Amino acid sequence: MVSRVVFGRGSFNQLDEILAPMRKGRNAPFIFYVDDVFKGNHWLTSRITLSYKDKIVYVPTKEEPKTSQIDQYVEDIILAHSELPSGIIGIGGGIVMDIAKAVSLMLTNKGESKDYQGWDLIKNPAIYHVGIPTISGTGAEVSRTTILTGPERKLGINSDYTPFDQVILDPELTKDVPKDQWFYTGMDCFVHCVESLNGTYLNAFSQSYGEKAFELCQDIFLGDNLSEKDSQDKLMMASWHGGMSIAYSQVGVAHALSYGLGYLLGVKHGIGNCIVFDHLEEFYPEGVVMFKKMKAKHNIELPQGICADLDEQQLNVMIDVALSLEPLWENAIGKNWKNKITREKLMTLYKLM
Structure with missing residues (x-):
C-alpha cells in the first residue's frame, strides 16, 4: 500500500x-x-x-x-x-x-x-x-x-x-481535462469497480473499496446538480478507492481484451476499456446497462469498427495477448475459465468492436 x-x-x-x-x-x-x-x-x-x-x-x-x-x-x-x-x-x-x-x-x-x-x-x-x-x-x-x-x-x-x-x-x-478524456478515464475507474465486485477474487477488503468507488461513479456520471469542484474531488476519490479495490482482487474481461487492443492497435487504455465494455453484456449485464446510460447522458460516441479490417493473423495476436492474462480470466470466470473462454469466443467479441 x-x-x-x-x-x-x-x-x-x-x-x-x-x-x-x-x-x-x-x-x-x-x-x-x-x-x-x-x-x-x-x-x-x-x-x-x-x-x-x-x-x-x-x-x-x-x-x-x-x-x-x-x-x-x-x-x-x-x-x-x-x-x-x-x-x-x-x-x-x-x-x-x-x-x-x-x-x-x-x-x-x-x-x-x-x-x-x-x-x-x-x-x-x-x-x-x-x-x-x-x-x-x-x-x-x-x-x-x-x-x-x-x-x-x-x-x-x-x-x-x-x-x-x-x-x-x-x-x-x-481542472483542464477535456470532456472526452475525463469520461474515458473515469470509466476506467467504473470498470475497475464492476470487474472487482463481480469477480471470484472478491473479499471484504476489496468489496468495501469497490462499493464506495462504484457509488461515487454513479453520483458523478449519472447524478445531477454536482458542482465542477465536487465532481473533481469525488472522481479523485473514486479513482483511489477503485485502485485499492483491484489491488486486493483483480480486474476482468474488459481489461484482458483491452490489453489486446492496446498491444496491436495502440488504443489507449481508457478508451480501449470503453470500446470493449460496450459489448460485454454477457459478462456484466447490469454494469453495461449503466455504462450505456452514462455514455448517453454525456453524449459520448465511441469509435466503431476498429477491428473491421483486421485479418485473422492480427486478430490472433490480440487473442494471444488477452489469453496470457490468466489471473484476469480466473477472477472473471473462475478456475475453469479455459472451458468457457475459447479463441473462437474472443474472435467473435473482437469482431464486434
Whole structure:
C-alpha cells in the first residue's frame, strides 16, 4: 500500500516540503516526469522547484508506455549522474505515473524492463518515488502495477515494490481535462469497480473499496446538480478507492481484451476499456446497462469498427495477448475459465468492436 498520502485542493503546493527530507545530496537529483501537455503551463511547472541537478522530463502521452522507453529513461539517468536519484516524481495521468513507477524500479534491478513483466519478478526495492495524478480514474496512483507494452506482450510489472512511497491528491490539477478524456478515464475507474465486485477474487477488503468507488461513479456520471469542484474531488476519490479495490482482487474481461487492443492497435487504455465494455453484456449485464446510460447522458460516441479490417493473423495476436492474462480470466470466470473462454469466443467479441 502507499504509505503516505496528502489530499486537498492546493496540496500540490506542499511538494517542496514533502521532498526536502528525502534529498540525498547535491549529486542525487530529483527527476520529475511531467505530462507534456503541461509544457509551457507555468500555472503548474512554476510550482516545481529545481535544485542542484534536478531535472524535468516532459513525457509524450499519445502512446502507452513501452519497455524500450523505460530502458532509455533509465540509461539516460545512469549516464548523466554519478549517483542514483533521490527520487522519481510522476506528474500526469496513468501513463506518466506508470513510467515513474517503472523507472524507479529499473534503477535498482538489473536487466531490461521486459524481463520483469509479470507478477512478483522484481527482487530489489525501488528508489523513492512520488505520484501526482492530474487526471482521475486509472488508479495508477495506488496500484501495484505499471502497465507496459513490450516486444511480446502488454503486461504490468506487478510487485510489492511498485506502489508509490508518497501520493499527492490535488483535485485542482484536473481542472483542464477535456470532456472526452475525463469520461474515458473515469470509466476506467467504473470498470475497475464492476470487474472487482463481480469477480471470484472478491473479499471484504476489496468489496468495501469497490462499493464506495462504484457509488461515487454513479453520483458523478449519472447524478445531477454536482458542482465542477465536487465532481473533481469525488472522481479523485473514486479513482483511489477503485485502485485499492483491484489491488486486493483483480480486474476482468474488459481489461484482458483491452490489453489486446492496446498491444496491436495502440488504443489507449481508457478508451480501449470503453470500446470493449460496450459489448460485454454477457459478462456484466447490469454494469453495461449503466455504462450505456452514462455514455448517453454525456453524449459520448465511441469509435466503431476498429477491428473491421483486421485479418485473422492480427486478430490472433490480440487473442494471444488477452489469453496470457490468466489471473484476469480466473477472477472473471473462475478456475475453469479455459472451458468457457475459447479463441473462437474472443474472435467473435473482437469482431464486434
